[in-house]
Amino acid sequence: MVITAESKLGSPKSMEYQANDKGQAEEICRNGLIGVEPKDWHLQMRGVERQNTRTEKYRLGVIISPPKQYGDSLTKSDWEALAKDYMQKQGINIDNHQYIAHLHHSTDDKHLHLTISRIDFTGKNAINDSNIGIKAGKIGEKMSKERNWKTAKEIGEERKKGLKATILEETRNSANFEELRENLEKKGFIFQISRNEARGVYGARILKEEDSKKEIKDKSKGVPIGFKLSELGLKIKELNQILERNKKEEEEQRQAQNQERKFGEEKLKNIKEQIEEEPIRNKGFRR
Incomplete structure (x- = not known):
């Protein structure tokens, strides 16, 4: 399983891309967000993020891509479990951060897009993004082995x-x-x-x-x-x-x-x- 992650500022456009996928995106899970419009999710996240004035890149953009032989048979609850397992292994308190995940179906290989606010509800930047991409790759390897996946x-x-x-x-x-x-x-x-x-x-x-x-x-x-x-x-x-x-x-x-x-x-x-x-x-x- 391949997991990529990068820190970013975040924007309504990136939220719209995640929630669209040529009209084929499927929401998997969320926390601390309400409504159906991507621009509203962005504003809700930004409202919390502005409590922290020292952070430049407020969010994590994560893509979780299981091998096709496994991804094709995963249920919605399986995808949710993957998202939460990744966040917990990354040291993220999933109850104290805003996040939303969408499954993309438009390509041959299904994959999950996950946007996570690095700023928790107290205004603290609780997610260290140092070498975040390398860490995500190692977590992907570990999650694969735990599931007996290649x-x-x-x-x-x-x-x-x-x-x-x-x-x-x-x-x-x-x-x-x-x-x-x-x-x-x-x-x-x-x-x-x-x-x-x-x-x-x-x-x-x-x-x-x-x-x-x-x-x-x-x-x-x-x-x-x-x-x-x-x-x-x-x-x-x-x-x-x-x-x-x-x-x-x-x-x-x-x-x-x-x-x-x-x-x-x-x-x-x-x-x-x-x-x-x-x-x-x-x-x-x-x-």
Whole structure:
């Protein structure tokens, strides 16, 4: 299970996004908030948050993403349990903070958006946001193990093994990198080749076509979902050797086929000549 968290100022727009999800958002749980309008929730949170004048980022934005194989079967109460379990493991007193959680259904992988005010009802900033993202990731691993779910790391390793096997399989059926790219494309993958005139092909990245428009949220840059060959334990040199061997075998096979065809043509020619000569040899023969 992947859990991401970041501290932020908070705004009506972010509340509206969480509560919308293309009209498919489902509220899971809340505390200290009333009404149905996202802008009202924002104002209610801000009313409490303004008691604290020393905090710049008043809220936590959290996304809880279980693996699809588990997330698809979770009930509303299961999602609520995940939200509260995360908050408690993060050291948050769930009775003394405003929060609201919505389940997003619009993508293939269901995930929970959780907005939590860091300012408790007494006006104290009771949530330390130092390394909050790292802490959230570790909590996600712990929650997965407690539920006997595969952890994000374990799922990542399985994906890597599968991708590596797919690349090697298609490499054995290809004569060059362009053919390899086309073969992988037929299987629903994007194979991004890095090359230049001086070095030729020097690297590559593979990702599922369905993931090509997704990005991992990162403050510094957007990183495409996928893996470099080096992350899969593969080297361009290794693939190039297989491709060169395939190319050589393909050329040898082509030459063998040409020789076989030439032999067949000569044999057919000889047979035709024999047939044409047969009447001459039999000329004048009478029973």
